[in-house]
Amino acid sequence: MPPPGLVSSYQQYKEDTDSIAAWLASTAKSCGYPSDLLINGPTIKATSARLKGKARAEAKKKPSTTKPSPAHKYIIKIKDFVPLAEFVASKRDVSISNSFMATLRRVIIARGGFGEKLAEQGSVPDELSDAKHGYFVGILEKVFEVLKPRVKTKETAPSPVPSSDEPGVSDFVNQFASLQVYEPSDDFLNAPDLERPKPLEGDKIAYEAEPADSLEDLFVALTMLINDVNKIRSRIEWIWTNYRDGFFDLAAAAVATNTAIDLARHLTDDVEPLFKDHGGLWKVLNKWYLVQMLMKGYDVSDIFNEDSADNFNYDTYDIADGTYILTCRLVSAFIPVIQPDNIPLYKDGMFGYYDPQSDRASKTGYQKFEEDRILLMTIFGEHMAVVRGVANYPVEDEFLRGIQELTNTREISFCLVFAAQIFLDIHYILREHAGKCLETLQKNLKFFDREIEEYFKFHKNLKIENWPASNDHMLREYQRKIKWVLDDPGYKVKAKAYEKLSGHAPLSMEKNLLLKTSPILSGLMLYHFRSEIWDIGIALANAWGSITYSLHLYNALRSANLLTRTWKDMDLVRTLLGDSSFFVGDAPKTLSQSMKKFCLQMGTTMAVFTNKRRGKVSLESRAGPRGIKDGAPVSSMFMDRYLRGKGQVDWSPEHVAKIVDLGLWETEGSEEEGTLMLGQIDDPEKIKQKAKAKHGKGSEKTNLSPDQLIRALMFSLQGETLELSLPYISMHRECWSFLRAVQKHCDPLLRQIYTAAYIEREAQLCWVVGWIFFEHLKVGTATLLVEAQGTVDEFIRTEGTTVLGLLDKLGMPIEFKTQGGAQTA
Incomplete structure (x- = not known):
């Protein structure tokens, strides 16, 4: 059964009614109720429908959460509810659980008051007057009164059958008078917290209440x-x-x-x-x-x-x-x-x-x-x-x-x-x-x-x-x-x-x-x-490595305290995508670590930087570099439908709950008090839980109603808006220009240390970062890194806010705040 918060009110009401019918029939049968009287309603032989094609393939992907279908399904007529209840009540060794009485009370509240309210009106058209006002409610109330004395004594006594003066019923009646009040009653709204009664263990028959029409x-x-x-x-x-x-x-x-x-x-x-x-x-x-x-x-x-x-x-x-x-x-x-x-x-x-x-x-x-x-x-x-x-x-x-x-x-x-x-x-x-x-x-x-x-x-x-x-x-x-x-x-x-x-x-x-x-x-x-x-x-x-390897060099310069400026465009990208998109493990803090992380990201070893390479060895790795990881986890779940024109269209609350679980943004504060804030999740444990949710391992949102799910979805989508809107093509051009500037300025020194063979064509520009890092391992100095500092500072001054300027023109101005010595967007 779907999580209670994801079930519609009517589906919940039907399940309540069917559970009452099933418990009455199953309990009465176990007490010796004549079978010929029990099954005088329609008997439906259950069939196992064989799924075909896409439906069968989709069913295989989903874990089975339901029990095998019973051999038969009995329809219990409404008029038989009272005889069944009286028979059960006549057996001394039968006690009635509070879950049954609470479920029964919920159904009475859900139905109660409507017929009486309608009948009070002066001129009611015949078609409405012919409705069976109060019939079903009367049956349920009689069942309640018959079984109430047999409630388990150790449990709290159930509330009496609600009258039309009780808050629960009047709230529901008000629903018909004013649609601005949403919940029928607190009793019905809180129903998911209570377990429904079940047929007795070993009863292989499925029982349902007679369809109401x-x-x-x-x-x-x-x-x-x-x-x-x-x-x-x-x-x-x-x-x-x-x-x-x-x-x-x-x-x-x-x-x-x-x-x-x-x-x-x-x-x-x-x-x-x-x-x-x-x-x-x-x-x-x-x-x-x-x-x-x-x-x-x-x-x-x-x-x-x-x-x-x-x-x-x-x-x-x-x-x-x-x-x-x-x-x-x-x-x-x-x-x-x-x-x-x-x-x-x-x-x-x-x-x-x-x-x-x-x-x-x-x-x-x-x-x-x-x-x-x-x-x-x-x-x-x-x-x-x-x-x-x-x-x-x-x-x-x-x-x-x-x-x-x-x-x-x-x-x-x-x-x-x-x-x-x-x-x-x-x-x-x-x-x-x-x-x-x-x-x-x-x-x-x-x-x-x-x-x-x-x-x-x-x-x-x-x-x-x-x-x-x-x-x-x-x-x-x-x-x-x-x-x-x-x-x-x-x-x-x-x-x-x-x-x-x-x-x-x-x-x-x-x-x-x-x-x-x-x-x-x-x-x-x-x-x-x-x-x-x-x-x-x-x-x-990812194809050019432009953003990733520019960040590696920028991070090394920052870690060495060689820069006087911050590259705001890069800081924004790094904040939005996270270090895991650019580094294997934690971000490096030393030149030695920078070299190792660079090679890991490139998917190669440091051997390619040595002079012991034989012949023309390609500097590109056959395994290929590690690219920026897939981002915008919530927004990307809708791309099949709205970008590719395929995929899920009939969303259920369960689907939406799983999508919302992927979100890496959370709210703090209160809407009512005007203190609500939306921020990225940075807790490693929470991020791990999100990763599990992506693979269907657990869900945090299965207790939310549909409207609450939409609220959570809206905040997740809003949180990812900047990440999805960032002009990565412009950032690619900016980073490639950054690498050009560094290579041009450092070229004489690079040739002196590594000869002109250090680069063969501009497409290999990202490898310049590796050559800068490798100097420290080769000769124990950081001359190249220091030499790059002035060029990088100048580049940041003149071109380091290009992307921010474009976002501002699109109506997305970004502000930076300093927290603990670090700059955040």
Whole structure:
């Protein structure tokens, strides 16, 4: 069973109910309850479904955590609960555990109060009145009273069956009256801390409670679902409020948000099938909205407005917003315009114009609805242009994915409605700031394009064997894709559709409207290109050894106290990536150690520096150098999906918990008190635990709810933003220029000590560092290191903050603080 904190409220409720049925049936059978009475419900023979293909391969990778399926599964009817309880209670040698009574009480609290609250209303439609109000609760309460006298005497007596006046029940009833209160009750919320009752040992039969299918059962399930997704919705609002206020990065916010919507999709899996038995999602949400209105004290005649063209009372907008009914209604309007091979074209101004600078709080319900309609109709047209006309669009969020599914099935899922609602929520948080998301994306894409162009200028006549021409071709493809996105492929699709329809596109048609309208897609697009250039930059630095071996020389000079300046760009890179990315073991402190660490990093021995080499011995190691280790452990877990267009898409809380466990950033302080800080983990023991988590050995986050997981994920992604954004291609050029300067200045002395054979071509520039270190072992002096000092100091003065300057232009200014004599970013 998944860790309790990762289970949806409805799944938890179902497991509670099934465990009650299983314990009653198993215990009664062990006491001699007639088998023919026990199995008068449906008996299902368990089958072992054989997985095939990819599903089978994936199953093999996962450790088995479940017991073998029993031979049969018995469905215990609800009406049999009381007879079974009475039979068990009649046996003197049977005692009832508190775990059973506590589980029973949780289910009563989860169900209690709804039917009674609904029945109190004056005018209740027949369809709602026909629901089996209180039937199941009455059964459970009777079981509780029958078994209560037989509770183990050594255990604390269970609380009585809760009445409607108790806090637990009234809290849950309030859920139906106000969706702003999230938890049904403390009892139900704390359920994971209590062990559920189990069938008696040796009973090989699986028991389940009779599936509930009444309207009341549906509303209970829907309440639990909406409670769960509203927590996620609230967390997403927290993300984008902090983005608007400048605390969170756009790409990190988008990845965390889309993952949150993934989790909401996961939570709907158990509940959504119930909608079909009651007319589908649209009818269910209509009934749900009606119930909410009745519980708010409205009369049926007040709910429907005869003066409105569509008979909807828009004065109830804020209540309707909590039921998702209006968003579902707007999304439903997409279906009639989805025609084969047709791209719906939204005429600008058809439903008015969205004014993001207006005050939404002062608007009427209908004016708010108008804003919803304008925004959703606009984004729908942009989505359809991509779905129908753009192959291989770089990224896909859950809203775009939902529209793709809608075009195929013509059926609306709750997740699509939720994704649409999140789209609206983000706009109403950002308002006039929403367009800045596209500006941020465009600014970064143009920067990435310049980075690649500068690379080609720098390497026009500079080549190396382990950076083949195919890599340069890949870089040109990356540039081409940037220009393709900036040129807006969806715009061209719409323009052709307009030409076919009326001969020309309207002059008011705007480029990049999809990315301008969707902050999530803009953020995911930024993540896509940022992670790709990060991958390229690390590979480039590893192929040339530029950053690593420049750091080795810089570290040796610092350790010898020969420098008067600090190389801030290098200090930043070292802080972000850690010494383990550059040194085997701890960083060296002496010249002898520096030489050994250099050779270990190069994957060679010191013999290559001696004069006893025979003939032309290649200075490159056949084993190859040790490169910079893979970084950004949390962010990199999303690259398969958002960079490579494959991999995990349906994230479960378990998946997210494992990813968050990899993070090397942690929070300190309190959000409420304004003392919250985000810092890198530097405790070696904690880092070891993180390494174990990467290989699936343990998990720290399995007790978090989905919304808490998203909070932890958001902080992990934010912590890695700088590491993922650092322009490693620029740092590579800076470090190669650094090595050039050192080699040029030290060349006469290098020739004097080692002859002109010390270097044969510029691609071997990194070996100059080794020759500088080797002097100490060869002749016992450090003349070369001292000679390099002046050049290095001058280089740091003139070029040592190039990368910092680029980051500042991208809106990521870095400050350095001195701690214990060391400089940290």
